[in-house]
Amino acid sequence: MVVLVDVVVVAVVLVAGSTKFGARRWISNGSIQPSELAKISVVIYIAAWVTSKGKKIRQISYGLIPFAILIGLVTGLILLQRDMSTALLLGITA
Numbered sequence: 001m002v003v004l005v006d007v008v009v010v011a012v013v014l015v016a017g018s019t020k021f022g023a024r025r026w027i028s029n030g031s032i033q034p035s036e037l038a039k040i041s042v043v044i045y046i047a048a049w050v051t052s053k054g055k056k057i058r059q060i061s062y063g064l065i066p067f068a069i070l071i072g073l074v075t076g077l078i079l080l081q082r083d084m085s086t087a088l089l090l091g092i093t094a
Helices: 002-016 034-058 060-080 084-093
Strands: 018-020 023-026
Touching (some): 002 060, 034 060
């Protein structure tokens, strides 16, 4: 749930965020950067997701594909903001 809220907030930045130094990463003139929140929420999501799946995590269609879609969505939205370091960190963490 937290990751889905974060996806929405990161998408809002692309539409209504402020641009500084050639990148659109901030909400409210630089006071809120949702991609920083994404770092924490992805780690919490990974921990909860691995715990809840148990042995089913070994199945590609049940384990890898839904996980890759969600992480790819978050990372892709952050790449569209031109925040390569955060996108790379999320990809490596996942």
